Amino acid sequence: MQTLQKTMLSITILLLVICAGCTTYNVEEKTAAAADQRSDKEIIDGVKPIEKKQMTSFQDRKVKQNSDKDQRITVSAVGDILIHDVVYNSAKKGNGYDFKPILKEMKPYLRKADLAFANQESMIGGSALGLSSYPRFNSPLEVGNAVADAGVDIVSLANNHTLDRGEAAIMRATDHWRKLGVAYVGSYRNEGDREKLRILKTSSGMRVAFLAYTYGTNGLSVPPGKPYLVNLIDKKRIAGEIARAKKAGAEAVVLSLHFGDEYAREPNKMQEDLVCYAAKAGADVVLGHHPHVLQPVEWVKGKNGRTLVIHSLGNFISGQKGVYKQAGGMLTWDFVKKDGRITVEHPRFMPTWVTYGKWTPEPLFKVKKGILPNRDTIYTEVKSHMKKRMPDLEFMER
Numbered sequence: 001m002q003t004l005q006k007t008m009l010s011i012t013i014l015l016l017v018i019c020a021g022c023t024t025y026n027v028e029e030k031t032a033a034a035a036d037q038r039s040d041k042e043i044i045d046g047v048k049p050i051e052k053k054q055m056t057s058f059q060d061r062k063v064k065q066n067s068d069k070d071q072r073i074t075v076s077a078v079g080d081i082l083i084h085d086v087v088y089n090s091a092k093k094g095n096g097y098d099f100k101p102i103l104k105e106m107k108p109y110l111r112k113a114d115l116a117f118a119n120q121e122s123m124i125g126g127s128a129l130g131l132s133s134y135p136r137f138n139s140p141l142e143v144g145n146a147v148a149d150a151g152v153d154i155v156s157l158a159n160n161h162t163l164d165r166g167e168a169a170i171m172r173a174t175d176h177w178r179k180l181g182v183a184y185v186g187s188y189r190n191e192g193d194r195e196k197l198r199i200l201k202t203s204s205g206m207r208v209a210f211l212a213y214t215y216g217t218n219g220l221s222v223p224p225g226k227p228y229l230v231n232l233i234d235k236k237r238i239a240g241e242i243a244r245a246k247k248a249g250a251e252a253v254v255l256s257l258h259f260g261d262e263y264a265r266e267p268n269k270m271q272e273d274l275v276c277y278a279a280k281a282g283a284d285v286v287l288g289h290h291p292h293v294l295q296p297v298e299w300v301k302g303k304n305g306r307t308l309v310i311h312s313l314g315n316f317i318s319g320q321k322g323v324y325k326q327a328g329g330m331l332t333w334d335f336v337k338k339d340g341r342i343t344v345e346h347p348r349f350m351p352t353w354v355t356y357g358k359w360t361p362e363p364l365f366k367v368k369k370g371i372l373p374n375r376d377t378i379y380t381e382v383k384s385h386m387k388k389r390m391p392d393l394e395f396m397e398r
């Protein structure tokens, strides 16, 4: 135990030292478009570490190097799914709800990715618990059905609304996500559930771990003895989980962080510092959310070369009104495996738009001018905002 503590202390000190020199930089790099085929994948809970002898055998290594050549997967991520009453009331159908029409415009894009992520901001505790809106949300189970149908593979449940309706909502929501075959991360049913790493394996064999944390829970205290209900930001724990995921066979780590100032279009110091720390600890991609508006994309120097960061993905679906709250987006990138090493390549962004009263996110470039007369001005402004720290960021316009 003492040795373990000493090791952890050394790691912490080392991380603090290397983090002091954190800088951002731009890299001009363009790669070919990713394969359109969406592959099947499996979720590995607590995947076993790869045995050393497997990795060091000459023959195995040779085979591995050959088969690894240019292996590439595409990952897409969208921001907050925050279901206000105006949104769920519009989705009422018979005795239940149907959110599939709301996701129909973005479904083809999400389905194109090998892995797709979303921040499920409101817990889907279901109607039996009584639905609710701001300030303490509880959303219909059917939101999950539509999210799964749209091709989302994993949702983050760690945010300031995680505890809105208590343990009961978390248990019902996680049970439903399980039934749907959608992985969830950042809020758990028990300690054992929390310990199981969310490592998603694509059909091409690439293993990607997802981790999720939030800055807080709107003043609601975590029930005593149940810290697993919500992952609160804890630098040591984040670094420990990144290391544990890599040891367990994850080739890449995507870290979801719910942080920042609401409605601020630029990241604050706490965001910058934490992103820097996470990059140095080995996160390959950092997905920020919480501000409800978009914040820029950038490269940050990391342990593995460079870490792709989006400080805030903005709203994906919400009942919020205002240009920057109705604009959201989908960040897409490739994980490329070459000679056993993974790199993050070809980041691209698709700004989205939710028309108030319609609630369906759609690519901003496609919104009819009859609905949004100043669409071109908004689109140009959003694009320049997103690429201000990454001038060569591409935009998806097909």
Ligand SMILES: [Zn+2]
Pocket (backbone or CB within 6 Å): 121, 159, 160, 161, 258, 289, 290, 291
């Ligand atoms: Zn939030």
